[in-house]
Amino acid sequence: xxxxxxxxxxxxxxxxxxxxxxxxxxxxxxxxxxxxxxxxxxxxxxxxxxxxxxxxxxxxxxxxxxxxxxxxxxxxxxxxxxxxxxxxxxxxxxxxxxxxxxxxxxxxxxxxxxxxxxxxxxxxxxxxxxxxxxxxxxxxxxxxxxxxxxxxxxxxxxxxxxxxxxxxxxxxxxxxxxxxxxxxxxxxxxxxxxxxxxxxxxxxxxxxxxxxxxxxxxxxxxxxxxxxxxxxxxxxxxxxxxxxxxxxxxxxxxxxxxxxxxxxxxxxxxxxxxxxxxxxxxxxxxxxxxxxxxxxxxxxxxxxxxxxxxxxxxxxxxxxxxxxxxxxxxxxxxxxxxxxxxxxxxxxxxxxxxxxxxxxxxxxxxxxxxxxxxxxxxxxxxxxxxxxxxxxxxxxx
Numbered sequence: 001x002x003x004x005x006x007x008x009x010x011x012x013x014x015x016x017x018x019x020x021x022x023x024x025x026x027x028x029x030x031x032x033x034x035x036x037x038x039x040x041x042x043x044x045x046x047x048x049x050x051x052x053x054x055x056x057x058x059x060x061x062x063x064x065x066x067x068x069x070x071x072x073x074x075x076x077x078x079x080x081x082x083x084x085x086x087x088x089x090x091x092x093x094x095x096x097x098x099x100x101x102x103x104x105x106x107x108x109x110x111x112x113x114x115x116x117x118x119x120x121x122x123x124x125x126x127x128x129x130x131x132x133x134x135x136x137x138x139x140x141x142x143x144x145x146x147x148x149x150x151x152x153x154x155x156x157x158x159x160x161x162x163x164x165x166x167x168x169x170x171x172x173x174x175x176x177x178x179x180x181x182x183x184x185x186x187x188x189x190x191x192x193x194x195x196x197x198x199x200x201x202x203x204x205x206x207x208x209x210x211x212x213x214x215x216x217x218x219x220x221x222x223x224x225x226x227x228x229x230x231x232x233x234x235x236x237x238x239x240x241x242x243x244x245x246x247x248x249x250x251x252x253x254x255x256x257x258x259x260x261x262x263x264x265x266x267x268x269x270x271x272x273x274x275x276x277x278x279x280x281x282x283x284x285x286x287x288x289x290x291x292x293x294x295x296x297x298x299x300x301x302x303x304x305x306x307x308x309x310x311x312x313x314x315x316x317x318x319x320x321x322x323x324x325x326x327x328x329x330x331x332x333x334x335x336x337x338x339x340x341x342x343x344x345x346x347x348x349x350x351x352x353x354x355x356x357x358x359x360x361x362x363x364x365x366x367x368x369x370x371x372x373x374x375x376x377x378x379x380x381x382x383x384x385x386x387x388x389x390x391x392x393x394x395x396x397x
Contacts, residue, residue: 018079018080019076019079019080019081020079022075022078022079023072023075023076023079025075026071026072026074026075027068027071027072027075029071030067030068030070030071030072031064031067031068033067034063034064034067034068038056038060041056042056050115051111051112051115054111054115055107055108055111058107058111059104059107059108062100062103062104062107063104065096065100066097066100066101066104069093069096069097069100070097072089072093073090073093073094076089076090091161091162094161095158095161095162098154098157098158098161099154099158101154102150102151102153102154102155103154105150105154106147106150106151109143109146109147109150110143110147112143113139113140113143116139117136117139117140133207133208133209133210134204134207136207136208137200137201137204137206137207137208137224138201138202138204140208140224141197141198141200141201141224141226142198142201144197144225144226145197145198145201145226147226148226196242196243196244196246196247197224197226197227197243199247200224200243200246200247205246205247205253205256206221206224206229206246206253207221207255208221208222208223208224209221209255210253210254210255210256211253211254211255211261211319211320211321212231212251212252212253212254213251213252213254214231214239214241214245214251214252215239215241217231217233217237217239218233218234219231219232219233219234219239220232220320222238224243225243226243227242227243228240228241228242228243229241229242229243229245229246234324254320255319255320259318259319259320260293260295260316260317260318260319261316261317261319261320261323262296262314262315262316262323263314263315263316263317263323263324263326263327263330264312264313264314264327265312265313265314265315265327265330265331265334266302266310266311266312267310267311267312267313267331267334267335268308268309268310268311268347269308269309269311269338269345269346269347270308270309270344270345270346270347270348271308271309272344272345273309273311273338273342273345274342274345275299275301275309275311277341277342278299278311278334278337278338278342278345279298279299281333281334281337282297282298282299282313282315282330282334283297285329285330285333285334286315286330289326289329289330291317291322291323291325291326291329292315292316292317292326293316293317293318293322295316296314296315296316297314297315297316298313298314299311299312299313299314300312300314307347307349308347313330313334315327315330
């Protein structure tokens with residue numbers, strides 16, 4: 001049996017009232033102590049330490065609640081309450097305290113991530129920002145992975161404090177036994193994507209704002225979570241792709257090594273097209289465009305067929321979006337140039353040739369000479385009889 005503390009002269013008060021009063025006093029003392037500690041911590045940290053000040057501000061609520069839980073747990077040990085009530089309340093307070101520790105850890109991870117990303121955003125506004133985008137990608141992936149791990153550990157530790165389900169908490173952490181096998185199989189897609197996220201953070205096949213072609217769709221990497229990637233397609237649709245897709249299947253990354261891109265424009269023209277004049281016009285178009293980065297411009301005859309030539313115009317831009325717009329501009333202005341200055345350079349269908357003499361003879365027949373005698377009649381006697389009857393004359397026998 002549990003030994004209760006007896007107070008002289010208060011025997012008429014119910015034990016649960018005394019226990020509640022003891023717990024209330026402990027909670028009030030914990031709140032006052034937390035307020036004092038918070039003030040002392042702010043003075044000790046000072047205004048220059050941004051991370052610690054923001055961490056202290058964001059974790060003020062969890063730390064206050066945690067201190068209250070500790071004070072209530074101590075008060076329960078001396079309160080004159082029944083053992084089963086004390087055991088149940090202690091169990092609940094222990095679970096809440098574990099979850100609070102996980103909450104505080106997640107808050108610290110997110111705060112550190114936000115501060116670090118805030119410093120990187122100032123360096124990601126430039127055109128060639130591969131290093132900054134790579135660090136942003138790594139930070140976001142590692143932060144979300146750490147958040148998932150902390151939440152998993154907190155949940156497993158909370159389960160381990162409950163006797164009937166303790167084995168599930170142990171299995172969740174150690175992945176052992178039958179329960180661990182069931183949990184492992186159920187969490188296989190989540191775990192595979194988390195592992196793929198770690199691989200992606202280290203190897204970096206894609207970064208935030210990379211221009212990619214995935215499943216035949218062109219777009220930019222808008223968001224990378226712990227389990228999937230969001231691709232913003234050129235027409236503002238969103239393509240959601242699992243993380244492990246980028247570790248298992250091929251895709252195109254237009255900005256893997258540098259943000260600058262060379263855009264190509266294909267034209268089909270007639271053999272009479274003046275290639276040199278088109279090349280000079282391409283140079284003028286590029287120099288007049290604000291999208292050209294002054295690096296690459298050129299025109300080549302790529303292929304020829306029996307009817308047309310294929311020209312390829314190359315122009316470079318500072319990033320993928322500018323390269324796409326520059327290609328459209330060059331294509332439009334080159335077509336306009338050909339329509340205005342060289343209409344004969346546009347592709348046409350030709351049907352030319354001479355009819356040979358033997359074909360003409362077979363079609364029209366031989367030409368008769370006016371001096372030659374007429375050809376003998378080839379008509380039959382029956383035909384002569386029909387002609388005589390129509391004329392009303394009888395042919396002599």
